[in-house]
Ligand SMILES: Nc1ncnc2c1ncn2[C@@H]1O[C@H](COP(=O)(O)OP(=O)(O)OP(=O)(O)O)[C@@H](O)[C@H]1O
């Protein structure tokens with residue numbers, strides 16, 4: 192899983208990203224002409240977007256512009272919505288994931304997701320993390336499973352806080368801890384891509400900072416796509432940014448470039464807070 | 468003149484009067500407030516309407532209390548006055564006869580007076596009407612006085628600074644509280660009478676003999692061991708739940724997790740129709756269709772076993788009414804309770820939990836099994852408990868299809884009897900309610916009440932806990 196990219200480690204700050212476009216010639220996910228409809232209403236219009244591996248791509252834009260809808264295309268969560276129809280190709284590892292032959296259940300084990308509100312299962316901390324490995328049969332033994340739980344919790348930066356109370360109900364954690372638990376739960380399935388839909392919008396600044404640190408850490412192993420309403424957050428954690436407006440992809444590029452020197456007027460208006 | 472008044476229908480008169488006074492008072496209050504504000508005398512705290520309501524409230528409520536007092540006590544006062552005036556010969560009468568006599572007087576009076584040959588009766592009736600007229604006059608006078616003074620006092624308070632809205636809200640709250648209090652008082656009254664009559668029963672039959680005795684024969688000999696009734700009740704409730712719990716639960720899961728909106732839209736109403744069928748219809752379905760079928764099957768099993776040489780006697784009781792028949796039909800009856808309550812709690816499981824499971828690559832059935840059901844479990848348990856308490860209290864089906872024989876038998880094709888069946892049997896056709904036989908019905912009622920109360924309380928607690936978790 193981690194053997195594909197062994198060359199230059201990803202840049203750690205937005206300022207040192209000279210090699211970014213070069214990596215984009217081999218994007219992890221390549222979206223081509225995505226159209227999404229809710230019933231008769233079209234929510235996304237002809238979006239084509241390459242998503243690089245081992246970096247964070249931020250999706251920004253005013254409320255209702257289709258960020259969540261687009262994100263949910265990437266793990267076919269839109270399948271769970273009755274009225275939703277997705278057209279276009281999303282190429283991942285040479286396969287079109289919108290193909291009827293692709294099993295969304297398997298796809299979702301490769302593309303994890305973290306939601307806006309922390310949504311731990313009403314089970315213990317341990318069971319929350321071990322649930323994914325269990326249903327996918329990833330662990331051969333109990334010790335194996337214990338190891339996976341610990342590794343996931345460590346990666347999510349939660350291990351030290353919960354190692355003494357793994358059997359406590361997950362709902363007893365604080366909001367920020369719960370969100371990190373959800374990240375750990377997503378990691379435990381050993382995905383290659385992690386989608387995050389406003390993961391910090393229910394959290395206070397301190398918890399947010401922790402999650403952002405964590406995202407920066409996770410970037411070294413995973414392909415991350417994050418939806419956020421906070422310009423600062425997009426600037427802090429992402430390497431690439433895509434600006435959506437009314438279901439259209441207005442502009443995409445290096446986060447640096449988008450925030451300092453946007454090509455489009457609408458982008459500039461949005462990031463300077465003139466609308467949205 | 469006063470006697471003529473006695474004929475007037477007091478209730479409608481009063482109501483019409485009060486309604487008129489209320490609307491009058493409302494307009495006076497409102498107009499006055501409007502006039503104040505038009506004159507620009509400061510900012511009003513409350514809108515003119517509230518001043519109107521306030522004046523109307525004070526006009527009507529005291530008057531209404533007077534009128535209600537008349538409705539409750541008027542006749543008694545008239546009677547008491549009349550009794551004092553009766554000739555001496557009447558005071559020798561036994562009190563019961565006297566009151567029967569007075570009853571006939573007031574009946575005659577309500578028909579407009581007596582014109583028969585009994586002159587004493589006729590005279591007393593006329594006097595009754597006269598007194599009634601006086602009391603009515605007094606009541607109308609007092610009511611008007613209350614209304615008038617209430618109106619004047621309230622009107623005087625209409626002023627910019629006066630917080631009429633708060634007063635009206637307060638009055639409204641008091642009224643609503645009264646309504647709630649009526650419901651509570653009724654419940655308390657029923658429970659108290661149940662308790663009182665039961666205590667009278669336990670004064671005659673020791674409580675342990677009642678609760679633990681195994682012989683019940685209240686109709687013919689005085690045997691009050693209610694254990695067979697408890698057994699029958701639980702046996703039938705158990706059979707019912709064996710049907711209703713799985714069917715109801717699976718139906719709920721199907722409806723909330725699998726069915727598309729179209730199926731859901733048509734199946735849910737059908738289930739609700741099932742809940743709306745009168746239990747007596749279930750009862751004769753049980754008696755005429757299910758019980759004979761069960762009997763036929765039981766007889767066939769008996770024959771087969773005997774022919775095969777397994778037993779020499781009939782193995783099953785194969786009665787024309789049976790616990791199984793009543794239990795099966797009761798199970799069908801409570802399916803909608805289980806399914807619609809469970810459906811509600813399953814729907815209350817946040818969508819984000821399902822999303823979380825799907826996003827991890829869980830299949831639909833894994834999501835249902837591992838995430839949705841555990842999260843909804845407390846609510847599902849509560850719905851099952853409510854269904855049990857419903858099954859225990861159910862009367863009509865068991866009266867028709869379970870039988871009358873009190874016995875403890877695990878054979879589902881035998882006839883059993885339940886608490887509710889016996890209460891019905893004990894009280895039908897009775898007019899006197901103080902023999903041990905009829906009092907025992909109250910004791911049974913009390914037991915039933917306590918059992919269902921416990922089930923409901925547990926269910927309620929569980930549901931509350933469950934609510935806390937997702938709020
Ligand atoms: N389940 C649904 N059924 C019908 N329409 C939907 C559904 N979900 C989203 N939409 C519509 O699709 C459009 C895009 O919604 P989406 O949730 O993707 O916006 P968003 O950019 O994530 O907004 P926000 O920032 O507020 O989360 C909106 O117009 C919305 O009304």
Ligand SMILES: [Mg+2]
Nearest residue numbers: 258259260388
């Ligand atoms: Mg969204």
